[in-house]
Amino acid sequence: MRAKSLSRISAHPTFSAIRQSYMMLEKSNDKVYSLQLSKYRQEQKEIREAFKKIDASSKDVRNLQVSILGVDEIQQGILVMNK
Secondary structure, three states, X not given: OHHHHHHHHHXXXXXXXXXXXXXXXXXXXXXXXXXOHHHHHHHHHHHHHHHHHHHHHHHHHHHOOXXXXXXXXXXHXXXXXXX
């Protein structure tokens, strides 16, 4: 079940965008920036384009179909009954 979940997550474009965003931020933490203005501008342009793609795919979150698993419904019922 966990493998199926991981495969769905890895195939979904929104989760892929989240992963890309994380990796870009991780790289930028230790990045050494060039003092050549043209090279710096090119790098910044690439970063902006990447974040535009991430933003566009994150808008798809509104269309993301989410449902509660049966196990979670049972656990939620138990939690409500125990209160």
